[in-house]
Every structure is written in structure tokens, then in C-alpha cells.
Amino acid sequence: MLKPVRKQSLSDAVFDQLRAHIVTGQMKAGASLPAERALCEALGVNRGAVREALKRLAQARLVSVQHGGASRVLDYRASAGLELLSDLLVTDDGFDAKVVRSVVEMRSALAPDIARLAAQRGGERVADALAPIVERMRAASADARVLQSLAMEFWSALVDGTDNVAYRLVYNSLRRTYEKCMDLLTGVLEDELRDLRSYAAIADAVRRRDARRAERLARALTHRGEERLLAAAELLEAGRAPKGDLA
Amino acid sequence: MLKPVRKQSLSDAVFDQLRAHIVTGQMKAGASLPAERALCEALGVNRGAVREALKRLAQARLVSVQHGGASRVLDYRASAGLELLSDLLVTDDGFDAKVVRSVVEMRSALAPDIARLAAQRGGERVADALAPIVERMRAASADARVLQSLAMEFWSALVDGTDNVAYRLVYNSLRRTYEKCMDLLTGVLEDELRDLRSYAAIADAVRRRDARRAERLARALTHRGEERLLAAAELLEAGRAPKGDLA
DNA sequence: CGCCAAAAACTGGTCATACCAGTTGACCAC
DNA sequence: GTGGTCAACTGGTATGACCAGTTTTTGGCG
Numbered sequence: 001m002l003k004p005v006r007k008q009s010l011s012d013a014v015f016d017q018l019r020a021h022i023v024t025g026q027m028k029a030g031a032s033l034p035a036e037r038a039l040c041e042a043l044g045v046n047r048g049a050v051r052e053a054l055k056r057l058a059q060a061r062l063v064s065v066q067h068g069g070a071s072r073v074l075d076y077r078a079s080a081g082l083e084l085l086s087d088l089l090v091t092d093d094g095f096d097a098k099v100v101r102s103v104v105e106m107r108s109a110l111a112p113d114i115a116r117l118a119a120q121r122g123g124e125r126v127a128d129a130l131a132p133i134v135e136r137m138r139a140a141s142a143d144a145r146v147l148q149s150l151a152m153e154f155w156s157a158l159v160d161g162t163d164n165v166a167y168r169l170v171y172n173s174l175r176r177t178y179e180k181c182m183d184l185l186t187g188v189l190e191d192e193l194r195d196l197r198s199y200a201a202i203a204d205a206v207r208r209r210d211a212r213r214a215e216r217l218a219r220a221l222t223h224r225g226e227e228r229l230l231a232a233a234e235l236l237e238a239g240r241a242p243k244g245d246l247a
Numbered sequence: 248m249l250k251p252v253r254k255q256s257l258s259d260a261v262f263d264q265l266r267a268h269i270v271t272g273q274m275k276a277g278a279s280l281p282a283e284r285a286l287c288e289a290l291g292v293n294r295g296a297v298r299e300a301l302k303r304l305a306q307a308r309l310v311s312v313q314h315g316g317a318s319r320v321l322d323y324r325a326s327a328g329l330e331l332l333s334d335l336l337v338t339d340d341g342f343d344a345k346v347v348r349s350v351v352e353m354r355s356a357l358a359p360d361i362a363r364l365a366a367q368r369g370g371e372r373v374a375d376a377l378a379p380i381v382e383r384m385r386a387a388s389a390d391a392r393v394l395q396s397l398a399m400e401f402w403s404a405l406v407d408g409t410d411n412v413a414y415r416l417v418y419n420s421l422r423r424t425y426e427k428c429m430d431l432l433t434g435v436l437e438d439e440l441r442d443l444r445s446y447a448a449i450a451d452a453v454r455r456r457d458a459r460r461a462e463r464l465a466r467a468l469t470h471r472g473e474e475r476l477l478a479a480a481e482l483l484e485a486g487r488a489p490k491g492d493l494a
Numbered sequence: 495c496g497c498c499a500a501a502a503a504c505t506g507g508t509c510a511t512a513c514c515a516g517t518t519g520a521c522c523a524c
Numbered sequence: 525g526t527g528g529t530c531a532a533c534t535g536g537t538a539t540g541a542c543c544a545g546t547t548t549t550t551g552g553c554g
Binding site: 117 | 254299314324329331346348410415417420423
């Protein structure tokens with residue numbers, strides 16, 4: 001299995017480097033950034049590349065730039081958006097257990113409401129999208145990785161059913177974060193993934209517009225995985241198990 | 248009351264214009280963008296400005312650029328992150344009711360879990376941060392706008408108490424979205440804002456680490472506001488009440 | 495000495511123009 | 525068909541100049 005080689009433009013590299021310095025605290029909030037021209041020289045790149053990177057940093061609310069004055073580092077915890085989550089996930093030596101825990105917790109908090117709203121607003125329309133996914137899960141129940149991917153599709157369809165754009169956007173951000181450490185978690189979640197009965201039951205509840213039941217089922221389903229994930233995350237936090245399979 | 252004039256760099260203007268074209272569907276997903284040099288000429292700006300804007304659009308996952316090939320419009324619903332929410336809020340003639348509804352619903356789904364975790368993990372430390380805020384709310388109970396701002400602080404402190412970075416980042420994004428239409432909603436939420444007893448009770452539950460109670464109180468508090476907000480949003484959707492006070 | 499305004503020395507913002515580098519598609523030899 | 529070349533796109537990088545704000549220095553006046 002070959003992967004496409006990763007190509008990175010200069011401004012991307014500058015962006016990554018500055019972002020890393022900021023989120024790791026090497027550049028403290030409130031501090032002034034070097035002038036653009038100084039950064040050019042220090043990084044050995046053209047000013048345009050630096051400016052593109054700074055514009056992106058400003059959009060991510062990691063820095064604030066001001067015409068005439070020096071650019072300053074912001075407190076990302078106070079200003080950054082959810083997009084930053086996937087960047088916070090990876091540290092020098094593996095993954096940040098607290099970030100993993102955060103993702104898992106938010107998933108558990110949102111999943112029941114997503115199922116509820118999908119049942120309430122989606123009904124048959126959504127159930128018809130869910131059915132073939134469950135069917136494919138049944139067929140692929142051997143491969144945890146495929147199951148994982150199908151479960152993602154399942155939740156995506158459910159989120160679409162909520163007609164809630166905020167949930168949709170959060171799902172996108174969470175998914176990107178999750179995919180970065182998917183290999184690490186597939187084993188831990190295998191129980192949840194193999195619980196086809198629950199997926200089918202949620203789909204059924206959605207079809208019958210039984211919001212209460214869909215909500216309860218989703219809560220139960222994610223709750224089980226959450227406990228194992230939290231345990232695994234604690235293990236990761238304490239015992240240093242970077243890259244190793246947590247299952 | 249004069250407001251600071253909006254100063255916008257050229258690349259900001261280009262970004263806004265292209266983003267608007269994309270989210271309104273005037274540029275459909277999958278379509279190719281004009282070449283950078285063509286955009287320069289069409290917009291009457293330098294190529295650097297166009298490039299800065301495109302880099303930001305790429306970061307927001309609204310377009311994908313590829314060295315050598317044409318840049319293409321992405322399906323923002325499938326790829327954009329929560330940061331986009333505040334941009335989706337404003338339409339030609341006011342606010343998008345569905346976006347308002349989405350924000351309110353997510354708030355209701357997260358608030359109980361935030362209170363629960365804050366109680367579980369924060370305890371006195373968080374309660375000590377909450378107390379002065381509640382006190383100030385008591386003092387300022389006359390002005391709904393001040394109450395609004397203090398309530399934000401209250402939730403912010405609670406979110407900090409969860410030790411959950413995902414919640415923190417979602418809070419930041421939601422807050423930005425909310426602040427755009429705050430005037431519209433302050434009146435609707437006045438009931439919730441004046442319910443100082445609930446805020447104090449949550450702070451108390453947090454201090455006693457009573458997670459269950461904190462969760463229940465938060466659910467009740469946001470639920471009440473939600474119903475009024477959803478009713479107001481429907482009204483906004485149906486009857487065209489842009490900018491008008493919904494209270 | 496202390497204050498304040500002019501000026502110099504920063505800062506980021508915009509511009510024009512080259513040229514490098516990857517992609518695409520047409521075309522042609524094999 | 526396969527693979528190669530080439531021309532014409534596309535975006536990526538570089539340079540150097542100048543505009544436009546902000547901050548600091550400076551120097552003169554009270």
C-alpha cells in the first residue's frame with residue numbers, strides 16, 4: 001500500500017513551524033513576533049511565503065497582526081477554534097491523551113442529541129441512507145478497519161439527518177482529529193464497532209421517528225466505547241504507550 | 248455611539264468575496280476557480296493578495312489548490328470546520344434562522360456535560376472563579392446586556408473547569424457566532440439571564456462536586472432558553488423579522 | 495527640567511515583474 | 525495501446541520597490 005508523498009509549500013512549512021512554537025508555549029501569548037522581514041531572513045524564505053503563513057495564523061486566531069505594529073501571539077485557548085484540535089493532538093512523542101479524551105467525551109455528549117434530532121427530523125429519508133450502511137457493516141464485520149470507516153459513514157448520515165449545520169461542522173472537525181489517531185483506537189473500539197444490533201436499532205428508531213429511543217440507544221452505544229477509550233487514554237497518559245496498539 | 252470603522256486589507260476583501268460566492272452556492276462544489284492571474288485582473292488587485300486569500304480559503308477547506316492544476320471549490324458542508332459557522336450566520340437580509348437554531352441546540356446538548364465535568368474535575372477551584380461572576384450578575388441584574396456578557400464569563404469559567412480542550416475550542420467558535428447576533432437574542436434570553444438562582448445553584452453544585460446535580464441544573468437552565476429561542480427562530484424563518492427585536 | 499510636536503525608524507500592506515515547478519493534453523514515435 | 529516529448533497552461537518562489545500605518549527618538553519650546 002503506497003501512500004502519496006506529502007508535498008508541502010514553503011508557506012505551509014512556515015505556518016506549521018510557527019503554529020508549533022505557539023501551541024507548545026515556546027512563544028508565549030502576548031509576546032511579539034519578529035517582523036516579517038526578520039522572519040524571512042531567519043527562515044530563509046521570501047516575504048510572500050511568510051505573509052501567507054501569517055495570514056493563516058491570524059485566521060486561526062493564533063496571532064493578531066496589525067498594520068504598522070508588531071504581530072502578537074494570542075492565547076489560543078481563549079481564541080482558537082475547533083480546527084486547532086487536530087493540531088493539538090500530536091505531540092513530540094505520540095498523541096496527547098487529554099486531547100483524545102476530549103474528543104471522546106464530546107462524541108458522547110453529542111451523539112445522543114444527534115440521534116434524537118435525526119429521528120425527529122429525518123425519519124424514513126435518513127433511515128433509507130442508514131440501511132445500506134448497516135448492511136455493508138454486516139458484510140464487512142470481519143475487518144475492524146472497514147467497520148470503522150462504515151461507522152463514520154453511519155454517523156455522518158445521522159448528522160445530516162439532524163439538519164443542524166453546527167453538528168455537521170463539528171463532525172467534520174472531530175473526524176479529522178479522529179482520523180489522525182484512528183489506528184490507535186480501532187482496537188479499543190472494536191466492541192462498539194461490532195455491535196451491529198445497536199446500529200441497526202438506531203436506524204430502526206430513526207425510521208419510526210422514535211426520538212427517545214434513538215437517543216437512548218446512541219447514548220448506550222457511545223458510552224460503552226467511551227469507558228474503554230478513557231481507560232486507554234489514561235494508560236497512554238501515564239505509561240507512555242506511543243504508537244503502540246492500545247487494544 | 249460611534250463604532251470603529253471596519254478596516255479590511257485587500258486579501259481580506261478577496262477572501263470574503265470568494266467565501267460568500269462559495270457558501271451561497273454561486274460557485275458550486277467541484278467547479279474550478281479562475282486562475283490566480285485571472286482573479287487578479289478581475290478583482291483589480293495584486294497576485295499576492297489573491298494568493299493570501301486562496302491560502303486562507305484552503306485552510307478553511309472551502310477550496311483545494313494544487314500546484315500546477317486548477318484550484319477547485321470544495322463542498323463546505325463535507326469539509327469545513329466549525330469556524331465557518333459565524334460566516335454562515337449572516338445572509339443578505341439578516342440572519343439565517345437555521346444557523347441560530349443549530350447554535351442553540353448544540354448549546355443545550357453540551358451545557359449539561361460541561362457542568363457535569365466541571366463539577367467532577369473542577370470543584371472548589373472552579374467554584375471560586377464562578378462566585379464573583381454570580382455576584383456581579385446579582386449587582387447588574389438590571390441591564391440585560393451586561394448580564395449577557397457575565398453569563399458568557401460564567402460558561403467560560405465552567406468550560407475551563409472541564410479540562411476538556413475540545414469544549415473550550417467549541418465554546419470559542421460558538422461565542423463568536425453568538426456575538427454576531429447577540430442583540431437579536433438578548434431579549435429572548437432575558438428570562439434565562441435573570442434566573443440568578445440557577446447560576447448560583449450550579450456554582451454551588453460545582454463546589455460540592457455534585458456532578459449529577461450540576462448537570463441537571465444546567466440542562467434545565469438552557470432548556471428553558473432553548474424553547475424560546477427555537478420559537479423565535481421559527482418566527483424569524485417564516486415571517487421575516489430581520490434585525491427586529493424578537494422579544 | 496518637562497512637555498509636546500516633528501521627524502526618523504520601525505512595523506505591516508501593496509505592487510510589478512521576473513522566473514521556477516508541477517500538471518495537463520496534444521501529438522508522435524514505437 | 526504504450527510511452528515519450530513538448531507546449532501551454534496551472535500554482536510556487538523570489539526580488540525590490542514603494543505606500544501606509546505605528547512606535548520611538550529627537551529636539552526645541554515653555
